[in-house]
Structures are given as C-alpha cells and as structure tokens.
Amino acid sequence: MPIITVDNLSKKFKSLTAVDGISFSVNEGEVFGFLGPNGAGKTTTISILCTLLSPTGGAAAIAGFDCAKSPDDVRRSIGLIFQDTTLDAGLTAYENLKFHAYLYNLDHTLTEKRIDEMLTVVELQGRKHDLIKNFSGGMKRRLEIARGLLHYPRVLFLDEPTLGLDPQTRNTIWDFINRLRKQEKITVFMTTHYMEEAENCDRIAIIDAGKIIAIDTPARLKEMVHGDVIHLVTADNPRAAGEIAERFSITAREENGGLVLEAEKGDEFIPRLLHALTVRTLSVSLKKPTLNDVFLKLTGRTIRDDVLVDDKETTREFVRSHRRAQR
C-alpha cells in the first residue's frame, strides 16, 4: 500500500525545469532514497511533497491527502528534517520541542511524556534544559530528528540529513534513524548525495536533471554494472584502452588519469589482463560496484563531479558554511 504517490510531477522556475515529469510511489514502512547530484531536483521534489512549493504540473499525495489541495492534512502527516538546522539556538532543547508540540496541537496530557520519550531515544535527555547554541552539529541533528517525530508523523522527510557532519557522527545519526524506524513504524523519505548513505535505503530513485533515471533496490541497481570495477593506471592509457577493446571487447573509460573497466570475476580477470597488455602497468585495483558506478554508467558522470562544476551549487554550499560559521 503506497503512502506517497507522485504522478507526472513537474516544477518550472521561469526558464529552469527543476523537476521534469517524475512518477513514483513509496510503500508504507519503506526507507526510500532520492540520490542525485546537487541541483538534480531533489530538494524541489521534497519541497513540493512538504507543501512548501506548489507544482506546475502533475500531482503528489501523502497518506491519501493531495499535497496541493489539503496542505494542512499533509503537514500533520509528515515530519521534516531540513538541510540546514531549523532549531532556535536561543531556546533550550525542551523549549524547541514544546514549541513544536504547540504548533502541531499535540494533546496536552501527552506532550511532556512524548518529549521525554523522544529525548531519551536520541540520547539527549541529559541536555534537556541546555540552550541549543551550546550543542554540536550532531546533537542538533539528533534533536531535529526527535522533533520531526514528536507529532507522530507517518512519513519522515530527511533532506540531506548528514550534510556537513563528520563520518562518525553520520553513522551515529543513522543508528538513531534505524532504531526510530523500528520503534515508530514510520516511512522514511530521504535525499542524499552520499553513496554510503544511500546504501541504507530499501529502494533508491536515481535522479538527474529533474528526471528519474533508475529506481530499484540498491542491490539490483548495482547489478546494472556488469561485474566488478577495475581501476588501472598505465604508462600509456589510450594505448592500453585500445588493447583491452581489441583483446577482451571491453570498453575502458578514462577517468582521473587512469582507466576504469567492468569485468565479471575481476579477481580472475586481472592476471589475464596484465598478461595481455604490452604497456607498462603502474597500478591496478579492484572493487565491487557502488551506487556511484551505477550513476556513472547511467549518466557518464560521477555524482561528486557536479559539486565542483555547478557554480550555483557551490555558492549555496558556501553560503551554508558561512552561515554555520556565524552561528
């Protein structure tokens, strides 16, 4: 039974088409990931689902409520965690949660118990009456997750939930999300451009330039890459690529001063490969396919490339980090 349905949804900003006729559905209880480079349309889609933007075409519904027609019902059914923190730094953890409870008209008799319950899950009970300005980035994120779930939403939206956090904190955040998921029986919809993070999802939609280019489980997506990925650096890459094509009928792409090729049973293939090459090999490595390889295969680009290329995005990142520094 799908809890989110999106049908031919599109959003145009003047000349830019941010979301270009996408359709998908998310089942209840699923962790659904939106993976794609910055500027692919992830945040725009989330904003439409959260009723912050109205679509220019198509429709979206959450828990049976149309996002454009009954925004208040949709809002009551969802919890949100944005890219940037939306806590009030001048209030305590408790006060931030209490504010939320009032905005969502949570039952009076329930509020205190629920606040304590959520603070305990995210292990911030001891910091209940501390001001947010003394919290670390990871603690703020945890509190936001607690707040997002306070009003018993059916879907939790996470927009780049671990952006700007160190890997260790990122893992902790994921522990909490997984634990809460079991406890609260909730559907999670998240966007990310971290590959490792996307691996946590039950299903992933890969989005690029406003369109969904693939949608499946991480395992099945990775099967789209045939076999293992071999990374090879030789003294003469173009010549090596020619030889590989001739000998094994495999296309090798040039990337980062080396060659990338896919081969089944890569560990057995490497000795044959090295034997066949007449060029001197400088290094060779083998890895199992990742979602990044899937993205690369589908678009010809890696997800990280875009972060550097897209000026508008770099500006946004800059503004974001600048703001954080001011805080």
Added chain:
Amino acid sequence: MIQWRPVYVICLREFKKFFREKSRLLGTLARPVLWLFVVGNGMGSLIKPQAGFSYLQFIFPGMIGMTILFSSIFSSISIVWDREFGFMKEMLVAPISRMSIVIGKAISGTLISVAQAVIILVLIPFLGIHITLLQFFEVVAVALLVSFCITSLGILIAVRLTSFDGFNIIMNFLVMPMLFLSGAMYPVTAMPPALRHLTLINPLTYGIDAFKHVLLRNGTPPLGPEFPIAVDLLVVAAISIVMLTLAALSFRRKE
C-alpha cells in the same frame, strides 16, 4: 483562520528570548535616559518653560514613543532573523495558517514594547511630573495602541526585507526620520511647512501626541498636545489595521 495555541507559543518564545537577552533590555533603558538627561537638559537650558511645562517634561512623552518605536521595529525584525537562521521554516511547514504567525509576532512585539514603555515610567519622579493611577492606565492603553501600530508596520517591512543588509537602510531612512519627524523633540507646529507635512503622515506623531494628552495634562501648544485626542487615537488605530492587513497579505504571498 487564526489558531490560538500557535499564537500563544509564538508569543511565549519571543518573551523568553527577550528576557534572556539582557543587553537588549539594558539598551532600551539606557537610550531614553541618555536622551532625557543629556539632550533634554542641554536643550532645556535654551528653551523656556511654557504653560507650566519645561522642555525636559515636554520630551518625556516623545521618549516613551521612541522606546516603543525601537522596541517594536526590533521585535518585528525577528522575522528576518527567523528566516535567516532557518527557524521560520519550522513555522511555515507546521499545520498552522500564515495569519497565526503574523498575529503571534504582532501580539508579542506589542506586549514587549508596552512592557518597555512601562519601565520608562520609573523616570517620572525625576522629571517633576505627577501622575495618578488612572493616568498610568491611560498611558498603558495608549502604549498598547501605538506599539501595535508600529509593530504592524515593522512586520510589513520585515516580510519584504530579504536580508539583514536592508536593516541599516530601514534604521537610517525610516526609523530615525520617524523619530525626528514626530513631535518628540520639537513641536510640530514650530516646524517649517515642508517638514510639517512629513510629520503629519507619521503615525508616531499622533501616538506621541496622545501620550502628551495623558502626561502633560492642561498643556497647550507648542509644548503641550497639538491635536485633539480623538484624532490621535483614530489615526493610530486606522493605520494599525491597514498595516497589519498589508503585512498579513504580503506574508501570505511571499512565504
């Protein structure tokens, strides 16, 4: 259309933050003291008392008006802060109407200004003015009306302000002129015609004149009240309603 629990909690948040920022409270108190005793005494030595009121007493209603002006504008600018620091999103995605947010900001801004105006009244004994309990309540009532008016104006500006950069412009080209062209420091009737016209479109002029009615009882122009009290109150009330409506409309359209 307006949900009162969200309005209540939005107000509660503003009060908590106001009382936590000791510097803001101190600034509010320091400014009128400085004006009264430095400017008031300095200018007072040039201007003779008229109709029983000294220059120092004359500018006191203006200082209440100034306190409300700064406090109300500062409170409503919190909308820009909230937007800049992300907290506005928390309110925007909640199942509450935009009107509830605007009303919450308007009520909290108003009450904080009134509180500060009342605190200023402790200076009264130093000015040689005597007020009765009834006059005190009249001051509070006028302060409520004036604060509401200026807060609504501030919200209208804050909604349209896209960044903090605009804040200085607002301070220099709106707040300071509003203060100087309000009859706070010099009688409206004594101004050159060009300036007087500007004064007459300033809601603060009528607010301060209403304070003069209450505090400088039996005073006559130039140092006493210059307009009928009914005109003062009606103008301020009318401008309040227009400002708040415009603020609510543009907030709904923009956010």
